[in-house]
Amino acid sequence: MEKEISIPPLDKSIDIIKFNNLISKTVGEKKSYITQQSKSYDEESIIVLLRYQKEYDLNNTQLANEYRLSRNTVAKWKKIYQEKI
Numbered sequence: 001m002e003k004e005i006s007i008p009p010l011d012k013s014i015d016i017i018k019f020n021n022l023i024s025k026t027v028g029e030k031k032s033y034i035t036q037q038s039k040s041y042d043e044e045s046i047i048v049l050l051r052y053q054k055e056y057d058l059n060n061t062q063l064a065n066e067y068r069l070s071r072n073t074v075a076k077w078k079k080i081y082q083e084k085i
Contacts, residue, residue: 013045017067046077050085 010016041049053063053074060074078085 013041014048017041017045017049021067043081047081047084049074050077050081054085 010019049063049067052058053060058066060071060078063069064071064074
């Protein structure tokens, strides 16, 4: 019997990221066919991710691995949004 997944409201990019992580954990880490170029993040979601990094004392690589981002993207975000986190 397959496990049912309840779909939360997907209003912000961060909601989509969390839902994507939920799916990948449930499915069993199958390869994702979504490329980095097809992903986009709003400013609020970026700030949420950077605050999460700060709260849990993660380095750029750890955050990037957890949310399937580029380390360079995380570094760029930190430079741009450093005064907002």
